[in-house]
Amino acid sequence: xxxxxxxxxxxxxxxxxxxxxxxxxxxxxxxxxxxxxxxxxxxxxxxxxxxxxxxxxxxxxxxxxxxxxxxxxxxxxxxxxxxxxxxxxxxxxxxxxxxxxxxxxxxxxxxxxxxxxxxxxxxxxxxxxxxxxxxxxxxxxxxxxxxxxxxxxxxxxxxxxxxxxxxxxxxxxxxxxxxxxxxxxxxxxxxxxxxxxxxxxxxxxxxxxxxxxxxxxxxxxx
Numbered sequence: 461x462x463x464x465x466x467x468x469x470x471x472x473x474x475x476x477x478x479x480x481x482x483x484x485x486x487x488x489x490x491x492x493x494x495x496x497x498x499x500x501x502x503x504x505x506x507x508x509x510x511x512x513x514x515x516x517x518x519x520x521x522x523x524x525x526x527x528x529x530x531x532x533x534x535x536x537x538x539x540x541x542x543x544x545x546x547x548x549x550x551x552x553x554x555x556x557x558x559x560x561x562x563x564x565x566x567x568x569x570x571x572x573x574x575x576x577x578x579x580x581x582x583x584x585x586x587x588x589x590x591x592x593x594x595x596x597x598x599x600x601x602x603x604x605x606x607x608x609x610x611x612x613x614x615x616x617x618x619x620x621x622x623x624x625x626x627x628x629x630x631x632x633x634x635x636x637x638x639x640x641x642x643x644x645x646x647x648x649x650x651x652x653x654x655x656x657x658x659x660x661x662x663x664x665x666x667x668x669x670x671x672x673x674x675x676x677x678x679x680x681x682x
Contacts, residue, residue: 461486462677465521465606467499467513467540472637477539479661480670485677496520500569506542506556507618510602513540514616518609535680536606539673543599543665545639547581547627549588554581558639578631578642585627593627597643597665601673617676621668636660 463486468474478487490496499516501509518538544558554561554577560569562576585593602616624646631641633653640652645663652660661667 462680462682463488463536464539465489465493465517465536467496467517467538473541473666476657476661476664476666477670479657480667481674490517493521501542501556504556506544506598506600507602507620509542509556510540510600510618511616513542514538514602514604515614518604518606518614521606522609535682537677538604538606538609539601540603541599541601541666541669543597545581545595545597545643547585547593547595549592549594550584574638578639581627581639581642582630590626590629595625595627595643597623597625597639599665599669601669603673603676619669619672619676621665621670621672623663623665623668 461484464481465488466474466477467490469490474487474489497516497520499513501512503509503512517540521538542556544555546552546555557564558577559571560577562572562580563570565580599621601619601621603619604614604616608615625644625648626646628642628644628651631653632651633641633655635656636651636653640660643652644650645652645655648655652664
């Protein structure tokens with residue numbers, strides 16, 4: 461069994477990851493490593509932020525690989541992701557600032573409540589017709605082998621997933637998180653928050669990226 465150390469404290473993201481990848485892996489998160497460093501998402505691309513988080517966590521864990529051997533099964537990989545919403549009418553915003561979109565107005569660097577981010581997005585799209593409300597969710601997952609990190613090699617492999625859609629005129633549905641109540645995926649008339657987790661885990665940006673990651677992991681001998 462391979463072990464995946466997922467660089468997140470977001471239980472919603474972890475739930476999606478474990479559901480899509482399945483039970484053939486052992487999962488650990490930042491909650492299992494209280495001393496793990498907080499990594500600021502300072503890059504201007506999703507790939508840059510995912511890579512930064514994966515490399516920094518791998519660098520921090522590498523000296524502890526002997527101790528970790530008592531906690532993990534098989535080969536161990538650091539998995540980090542960055543994702544967000546790109547709205548064409550806003551020039552691709554909020555993009556890498558998706559989680560702190562509303563907070564930007566007051567100069568804060570912490571994440572904003574989902575409701576505040578959604579409210580800002582709708583406010584900026586007032587008067588924009590449905591035909592012009594095209595958007596996409598984008599996700600990039602970066603993976604670093606812990607064994608390679610111990611050897612001083614920090615060259616992550618990245619996988620990207622995209623889900624095209626459009627932005628609704630108002631929030632709809634109660635499932636999901638983030639911008640799910642506003643995002644209508646292509647080919648559907650309901651938002652992610654209406655469609656529910658089962659469908660989202662089949663068609664989402666994160667599901668697409670995770671499917672590529674799973675294929676890559678399956679090719680690596682145990």
